[in-house]
Amino acid sequence: MVGPSPEARELYDLLRRPHIQALLLSHDMVAQKDFDPVLPPLPEDLPEDEEAMRIVCLVKNNQPLGATIRRDGATGEIFIARVIHGGLAERSGLLRAGDRVVEVNGHPVFGLEPEQIINILARSHGTIMFKVVPITERPVNNQTMLYVRAMADYSPDQDPAIPCVDAGMAFHKGDVLEIVDQTDALWWQAKKLPSTTLCAGLIPSTSLLKRKQKEFWWPQPFQAQAGLQNCDCFSYQLISCLYLEEDLMAIDEKCVETGEQPLFCVDAFKNESDFSTNIEGVHLAGFRRSLRLCKRHKGQASGYGQVCTARCPSSCLSAQENPYEEVARYQRRKDGQQRLIALIGPSGVGVNELRRKLIETDPKTYQGAVPHTTRPPKSYEESGREYHFVSRELFENMAYNNRFVEYGEYRGYLYGTSIDAIQQVLDSGKVCVVDIEPHGIPAVRTHDLKAYIIYIKPPPADSMKLTRKNSQVITNYYINRPFKDEEFQEIEEAGRKMESHFCQFFDQVIVNDSLQESCDQLLTAVRKAEEEPRWVPASWIRPMDKS
Numbered sequence: 001m002v003g004p005s006p007e008a009r010e011l012y013d014l015l016r017r018p019h020i021q022a023l024l025l026s027h028d029m030v031a032q033k034d035f036d037p038v039l040p041p042l043p044e045d046l047p048e049d050e051e052a053m054r055i056v057c058l059v060k061n062n063q064p065l066g067a068t069i070r071r072d073g074a075t076g077e078i079f080i081a082r083v084i085h086g087g088l089a090e091r092s093g094l095l096r097a098g099d100r101v102v103e104v105n106g107h108p109v110f111g112l113e114p115e116q117i118i119n120i121l122a123r124s125h126g127t128i129m130f131k132v133v134p135i136t137e138r139p140v141n142n143q144t145m146l147y148v149r150a151m152a153d154y155s156p157d158q159d160p161a162i163p164c165v166d167a168g169m170a171f172h173k174g175d176v177l178e179i180v181d182q183t184d185a186l187w188w189q190a191k192k193l194p195s196t197t198l199c200a201g202l203i204p205s206t207s208l209l210k211r212k213q214k215e216f217w218w219p220q221p222f223q224a225q226a227g228l229q230n231c232d233c234f235s236y237q238l239i240s241c242l243y244l245e246e247d248l249m250a251i252d253e254k255c256v257e258t259g260e261q262p263l264f265c266v267d268a269f270k271n272e273s274d275f276s277t278n279i280e281g282v283h284l285a286g287f288r289r290s291l292r293l294c295k296r297h298k299g300q301a302s303g304y305g306q307v308c309t310a311r312c313p314s315s316c317l318s319a320q321e322n323p324y325e326e327v328a329r330y331q332r333r334k335d336g337q338q339r340l341i342a343l344i345g346p347s348g349v350g351v352n353e354l355r356r357k358l359i360e361t362d363p364k365t366y367q368g369a370v371p372h373t374t375r376p377p378k379s380y381e382e383s384g385r386e387y388h389f390v391s392r393e394l395f396e397n398m399a400y401n402n403r404f405v406e407y408g409e410y411r412g413y414l415y416g417t418s419i420d421a422i423q424q425v426l427d428s429g430k431v432c433v434v435d436i437e438p439h440g441i442p443a444v445r446t447h448d449l450k451a452y453i454i455y456i457k458p459p460p461a462d463s464m465k466l467t468r469k470n471s472q473v474i475t476n477y478y479i480n481r482p483f484k485d486e487e488f489q490e491i492e493e494a495g496r497k498m499e500s501h502f503c504q505f506f507d508q509v510i511v512n513d514s515l516q517e518s519c520d521q522l523l524t525a526v527r528k529a530e531e532e533p534r535w536v537p538a539s540w541i542r543p544m545d546k547s
């Protein structure tokens with residue numbers, strides 16, 4: 001007797017699997033309309049023009065119904081103002097923005113005060129029945145999914161103009177947001193990623209957020225403003241069922257410009273002296289004393305200011321330029337160009353120590369970029385090894401053409417890290433590891449370099465006092481000196497300012513407390529940058545776009 005064929009056996013096995021069984025069971029329940037809970041029967045006294053009406057029954061549970069209503073000031077009619085993406089109302093597919101609400105649980109709402117509607121809802125348990133006149137012209141749903149990185153902080157609690165505080169979503173600089181609805185020109189709906197909630201929240205659109213930033217009201221202590229005090233935005237917190245919103249878009253045109261704060265001040269060093277960074281035959285470029293002292297001088301050195309102005313307007317790093325940056329998921333191809341790793345941190349925190357240690361772990365994989373200088377070479381130096389020694393004219397020409405990530409002047413000579421020098425390392429198949437100052441960020445966040453920016457964060461000053469007992473501050477003399485206590489305070493403060501201004505650009509943060517642990521974390525972070533997908537500016541993915 002011939003047994004079942006291998007295919008038949010496989011099918012039998014598949015059909016017996018628990019998830020297939022569960023699928024079949026669900027299918028049967030849907031086919032038999034075995035729904036729970038059982039909805040009440042439709043009312044018998046439906047009006048004659050019933051086809052113009054829609055009866056919507058929603059079962060209230062602990063989640064928000066996810067809709068806001070507004071009252072037409074002229075007619076007193078109540079409308080669904082907004083249906084929140086992912087909320088119960090939206091998932092039911094039965095309520096749409098623009099529907100006119102006629103009754104709630106059998107109570108006619110025409111002429112009612114908004115508070116009364118909220119009370120009706122608050123008293124309802126279980127099923128809520130809406131009688132609505134559906135909007136005739138439905139907006140065409142041509143929404144495309146958009147992912148952005150927030151370049152500013154936003155808090156609905158401190159924004160008196162939000163249509164409904166409870167429907168608002170707070171976010172911080174650097175958060176990645178999925179914009180799910182841009183129908184409204186002023187208020188978008190978004191989810192913060194990674195998202196665990198179904199329901200989206202209201203956030204200001206790009207244009208509205210720019211306007212708000214100019215007004216700069218939410219970082220200030222909230223003061224109710226005339227005209228906004230009687231905000232008809234009712235939060236329906238207890239059961240989070242339905243919000244009421246009124247169009248209160250009046251915006252005070254007063255404009256407070258936000259200026260960037262100076263980041264930090266470092267003492268000026270007057271002399272120059274280089275020291276060799278030739279360790280066991282491996283030349284580690286970009287660690288020379290004069291270059292590092294030059295970086296510290298950036299505040300005073302005219303060149304730094306010029307380069308930023310030449311490359312981008314003064315607001316290049318400002319969220320006012322663009323409060324949302326469009327992003328896309330990016331994963332480096334295995335055979336693709338290596339990544340640029342850019343370390344950033346307040347002077348003295350240990351950026352160069354960590355960079356050096358990373359390169360030393362595997363100089364065949366990690367390498368610094370060879371800087372440029374107009375200083376004449378010393379007898380033992382080779383052009384292209386310690387520095388690219390170039391004429392002042394050539395250096396200035398490169399600076400004029402934005403070929404430097406950053407540059408500055410120290411004791412009459414120019415020093416800088418060029419994009420070409422970084423590209424050279426990447427082209428050789430190595431991971432390029434550089435340290436940058438904040439104003440160098442735009443120059444490395446480009447389609448070509450795709451920098452992975454790691455912020456080296458100072459631990460609290462007290463902790464640095466303990467861990468840096470034997471550490472040395474680089475000075476303009478051959479002999480370095482130990483840190484002074486007040487310098488730890490300065491590093492901590494400078495780090496705090498740097499983080500608050502630029503955290504939106506950081507892909508990774510490492511608190512440099514224990515040196516060994518920080519080195520391990522850095523190595524892990526760099527490998528992660530190679531192997532894991534991450535959100536990058538969308539312009540890096542579209543080759544035709546300008547970075």
Ligand SMILES: Nc1ncnc2c1ncn2[C@@H]1O[C@H](COP(=O)(O)OP(=O)(O)OP(=O)(O)O)[C@@H](O)[C@H]1O
Binds near residue numbers: 346353472
């Ligand atoms: N986690 C740490 N524990 C102890 N000492 C550290 C640690 N990190 C760095 N150091 C030491 O602190 C000193 C300053 O570090 P480093 O030279 O790397 O500073 P930096 O951030 O590059 O700033 P700059 O270039 O302005 O000097 C060095 O002596 C370094 O060895």
